[in-house]
Amino acid sequence: MVNLTINGKAVQAAEGSTILEAARGAGIYIPTLCYDEAVEVYGACGLCVVEAEGIPKLLRSCSAKVSEGMNINTESERVVQSRKVAMELLMSAHDGDCVAPCQLNCPARTDCQGYVGLIANGEYESALKLIKNKIPLPASIGRVCPHPCEKACRRKNVEEPINIAQLKAFAADMDLKAESYVPDVKPATGKKIAIIGGGPAGLTAAYYLAQLGHSVTVYDMMEKMGGMLRYGIPQYRLPKEVLDKEIAIIEKTGVKLLNNKKLGVDFTIKSLKEENDAVIVAVGAWKSSSMRTKGEELEGVYGGIDFLRSVIKGNPFEIGEKVAICGGGNTAMDACRTAVRLGAKEVYVVYRRTRNEMPADELEINEAEEEGVVYKFLTNPLSFNGENGKVSSITLQIMELGEPDASGRRRPVPVEGKTEEIAVDSVILAIGQKLVQEDVQELELNERGNITADPDFFTTSIEGVFAIGDATNRGASIAIEAIGEADRCVKAVDAYLNGIDVETRIPYISKRDESTIDYSDREKKSRLTPKVLAPEVRNKSFDEVSLGFTEEEAKEEANRCLECGCREYYKCKLLNVAQRYDINPERFKGEMPQKYSRDENAFIERNTSKCILCGLCVRSCREVMDIHAIGLMGRGFKTDVSPAFALPLDQTKCNNCGLCVQLCPTGSLTEKFNLPKQVPLDEQYSEEFVEIDGKKSSVLVSRYNGKVLRVIPNDEISRNSGMTREELMWLFEGND
Ligand code: SF4
Ligand code: SF4
Numbered sequence: 001m002v003n004l005t006i007n008g009k010a011v012q013a014a015e016g017s018t019i020l021e022a023a024r025g026a027g028i029y030i031p032t033l034c035y036d037e038a039v040e041v042y043g044a045c046g047l048c049v050v051e052a053e054g055i056p057k058l059l060r061s062c063s064a065k066v067s068e069g070m071n072i073n074t075e076s077e078r079v080v081q082s083r084k085v086a087m088e089l090l091m092s093a094h095d096g097d098c099v100a101p102c103q104l105n106c107p108a109r110t111d112c113q114g115y116v117g118l119i120a121n122g123e124y125e126s127a128l129k130l131i132k133n134k135i136p137l138p139a140s141i142g143r144v145c146p147h148p149c150e151k152a153c154r155r156k157n158v159e160e161p162i163n164i165a166q167l168k169a170f171a172a173d174m175d176l177k178a179e180s181y182v183p184d185v186k187p188a189t190g191k192k193i194a195i196i197g198g199g200p201a202g203l204t205a206a207y208y209l210a211q212l213g214h215s216v217t218v219y220d221m222m223e224k225m226g227g228m229l230r231y232g233i234p235q236y237r238l239p240k241e242v243l244d245k246e247i248a249i250i251e252k253t254g255v256k257l258l259n260n261k262k263l264g265v266d267f268t269i270k271s272l273k274e275e276n277d278a279v280i281v282a283v284g285a286w287k288s289s290s291m292r293t294k295g296e297e298l299e300g301v302y303g304g305i306d307f308l309r310s311v312i313k314g315n316p317f318e319i320g321e322k323v324a325i326c327g328g329g330n331t332a333m334d335a336c337r338t339a340v341r342l343g344a345k346e347v348y349v350v351y352r353r354t355r356n357e358m359p360a361d362e363l364e365i366n367e368a369e370e371e372g373v374v375y376k377f378l379t380n381p382l383s384f385n386g387e388n389g390k391v392s393s394i395t396l397q398i399m400e401l402g403e404p405d406a407s408g409r410r411r412p413v414p415v416e417g418k419t420e421e422i423a424v425d426s427v428i429l430a431i432g433q434k435l436v437q438e439d440v441q442e443l444e445l446n447e448r449g450n451i452t453a454d455p456d457f458f459t460t461s462i463e464g465v466f467a468i469g470d471a472t473n474r475g476a477s478i479a480i481e482a483i484g485e486a487d488r489c490v491k492a493v494d495a496y497l498n499g500i501d502v503e504t505r506i507p508y509i510s511k512r513d514e515s516t517i518d519y520s521d522r523e524k525k526s527r528l529t530p531k532v533l534a535p536e537v538r539n540k541s542f543d544e545v546s547l548g549f550t551e552e553e554a555k556e557e558a559n560r561c562l563e564c565g566c567r568e569y570y571k572c573k574l575l576n577v578a579q580r581y582d583i584n585p586e587r588f589k590g591e592m593p594q595k596y597s598r599d600e601n602a603f604i605e606r607n608t609s610k611c612i613l614c615g616l617c618v619r620s621c622r623e624v625m626d627i628h629a630i631g632l633m634g635r636g637f638k639t640d641v642s643p644a645f646a647l648p649l650d651q652t653k654c655n656n657c658g659l660c661v662q663l664c665p666t667g668s669l670t671e672k673f674n675l676p677k678q679v680p681l682d683e684q685y686s687e688e689f690v691e692i693d694g695k696k697s698s699v700l701v702s703r704y705n706g707k708v709l710r711v712i713p714n715d716e717i718s719r720n721s722g723m724t725r726e727e728l729m730w731l732f733e734g735n736d
């Protein structure tokens, strides 16, 4: 035996063993990417370097042998720097999206590609569970979310983005129609948390905290839970029966919901803090913003959310026949379409820019127009004019578009001396909403008048009191922002209750350069949208406008997904190693060659743009299987892994044993799974045994929500059995 020291620890290793073997034997981690015990050492990736005392050069531990008295450091500054550079070089030549852009652009980081793919495969229950990992109210959010995910969807570069939001609503509706999924709850922790506000933020925090075993009570000032989803969104867009059902599921996780409880009247933040281990303030923004326009105080001038709330509560404000709505966002659309449904004959939307700059959802803008709403673009209220204290007309300043402002939209500027007057019975100001500051006097507010909350930890000026959502920092935003914040806040609160730190570092992921992606081979297929009620029917009723996707439509739409995110994301060794180092591959951008070739057969998919030329596939095919189906082709920067003469795998001697896929440390080689649409899923792998020709043989079985997705040969017997994946799969599907 050889005696050596690794990271200060005395280690013994067999004569002739490598430093890597010695370290692994002693439980010391050294990253490797081109090494596997099954094949000869190659020494290509440079990740396994270590520093040996007295030796000037760093050693590759996968090939350097141990010697008596060696003193090794596997984590010295020099070693870390060297690995970092090696990793940056590998990553700069690696062209792949670890995570799909749709997911990255969702403020709650919902796995859009995952659930869209599962819907395409008809796996609706799995899709719903995946969504509910991030959104507890998907049927509601699917109906109302302005879907930032779709803005980033790559399918727009072919023709139109995937209808991700409606697919979410479809999966959630399927669940609500059946026996709804209620997640498991961990054993009780004995910790109590009070949440003030039962809107999307408060309910989300409650749902995930309850699942962690905490005792959660939500206090809300209104008669029913739901916050702005209930009191700010009209029935025709989000039927409250849908919201009620989703809230009932949250309640089933053990959350206590208390209504008609008002902060400052029934309790204070401090009184709740005394009775609980933590308090989350999620009170929202319930005050309509003012336009500071002359005549705003006149009777008949209403705030947008006040108006919507009055209708939802069944006591609509008096609006008369001629109504003007000021604003261009979704609240303005909700207000104008509600006014139409209340019987107003002339409904105007006054907006100071043009249709192209309107922040409202395009569908809403179009549907409102179909219902008879008239847009007054490039106009801005100069004054609201009244008779006997009641509004009777608006003087509008005519505008034109000037240079772009900070938001990138062209700034509207007044056309001097040009005005217009329209007669109105009421005006609705839908230009934003604010926190009611009097409610939260106990907390420190920022210069905008919102609660100051730490952006990572959500802590406030009172220890143990956290704050999220519209009431904090930058103020009101869309519901999915509040939901994403609530999910992150749950982690912060749980860590606080357990006295541990929260990880705030954003782990590295690889992203493709959008401009280099070629979509020319994609067949154009229009986006599907659910059928809607006819304008002349819906403008008289508060019935839901959208009829939702049928199963066939949902599957067809979901099948348009381009599958942007990497299928190997959950088990990618390259990514795992990359995330250990603070890398910046951008600095080598353009210096490393990019390789593009794709090939697939029934079981294996090859994508050379993700290949790091570790050679494991080539060596395993040659040394272990003795098949030589693939090789390293070309030289230098032109080197590529491919079958001889760049033939498809199916035209080689490849027997689809899958060993190369198993050893590939990246998503360059992937084993397809047993569903028509391939989706990145957090599969659970287990080694299991089957009998092949009377012999016990090992296979790796991957399952997702109990369904067998892949069965991969895992020893000589199964690899050489000649059995197809279907035959192997059958052994399990028959048993499952
Ligand atoms: S192979 Fe790994 S690093 Fe590359 S895109 Fe896939 S998950 Fe990301
Ligand atoms: S095509 Fe699919 S995976 Fe790609 S961004 Fe769109 S929904 Fe996401």
Ligand code: SF4
Residues within 6 Å of the ligand: 610, 611, 612, 613, 614, 615, 616, 617, 618, 641, 660, 663, 664, 665, 666, 668, 669
């Ligand atoms: S395809 Fe082969 S050479 Fe490329 S990363 Fe995978 S195993 Fe390594």
Ligand code: FES
Residues within 6 Å of the ligand: 031, 032, 033, 034, 035, 042, 043, 044, 045, 046, 047, 048, 049, 060, 061, 062, 063
């Ligand atoms: S060089 Fe040693 S593992 Fe790659």
